Amino acid sequence: MAAFTAKDPDNRSAFMAHWGKILDDEGITVQTILFDGQIAGHIAYFQQFGKPSISYWIDRGHWGKGVATEALRQFLAQLVTRPLYARAAKDNLGSLRVLEKCGFRICGADKGFSHARGEEVEEYILELA
Numbered sequence: 001m002a003a004f005t006a007k008d009p010d011n012r013s014a015f016m017a018h019w020g021k022i023l024d025d026e027g028i029t030v031q032t033i034l035f036d037g038q039i040a041g042h043i044a045y046f047q048q049f050g051k052p053s054i055s056y057w058i059d060r061g062h063w064g065k066g067v068a069t070e071a072l073r074q075f076l077a078q079l080v081t082r083p084l085y086a087r088a089a090k091d092n093l094g095s096l097r098v099l100e101k102c103g104f105r106i107c108g109a110d111k112g113f114s115h116a117r118g119e120e121v122e123e124y125i126l127e128l129a
């Protein structure tokens with residue numbers, strides 16, 4: 001679903017190094033999403049292509065329960081920055097719906113090489129004004 005992922009998602013040391021950098025970066029806010037006391041995913045605020053942006057990832061076992069929508073609602077209530085931006089592959093209908101439910105609207109499109117899919121993928125850029 002998510003097109004723009006790490007080059008080598010199965011490499012644990014690369015994963016840990018990547019997350020080490022994220023957690024050490026004071027410009028990034030990342031929070032753990034809990035559902036019934038269990039870790040269900042993460043949500044983050046960071047700069048992407050020079051714009052304040054958000055992103056999230058939910059464990060597959062928790063999909064379809066409204067977890068991403070509620071996590072994004074709670075995260076947005078803490079963030080004062082507007083406008084805010086997000087990107088989702090054009091065929092990532094679940095993520096586009098989550099963003100739409102939280103007030104984001106499509107404001108542009110882009111494309112880039114997807115390591116996850118091994119091909120160029122089109123994505124929407126969404127804005128929360």
Ligand SMILES: CC(C)(COP(=O)(O)OP(=O)(O)OC[C@H]1O[C@@H](n2cnc3c(N)ncnc32)[C@H](O)[C@@H]1OP(=O)(O)O)[C@@H](O)C(=O)NCCC(=O)NCCS
Nearest residue numbers: 001002057058063064065066067068069088093094095097
């Ligand atoms: C996308 C993702 C975050 C959704 O998480 P989730 O907790 O299942 O989302 P929610 O349950 O809050 O909402 C999903 C919405 O999308 C809809 N949806 C899901 N799959 C869909 C599909 N294939 N077609 C149309 N709508 C779809 C659901 O019906 C729901 O909308 P509704 O409440 O109006 O019924 C989750 O699948 C995920 O983490 N995917 C992998 C990583 C990823 O893609 N991250 C985002 C990168 S931009």
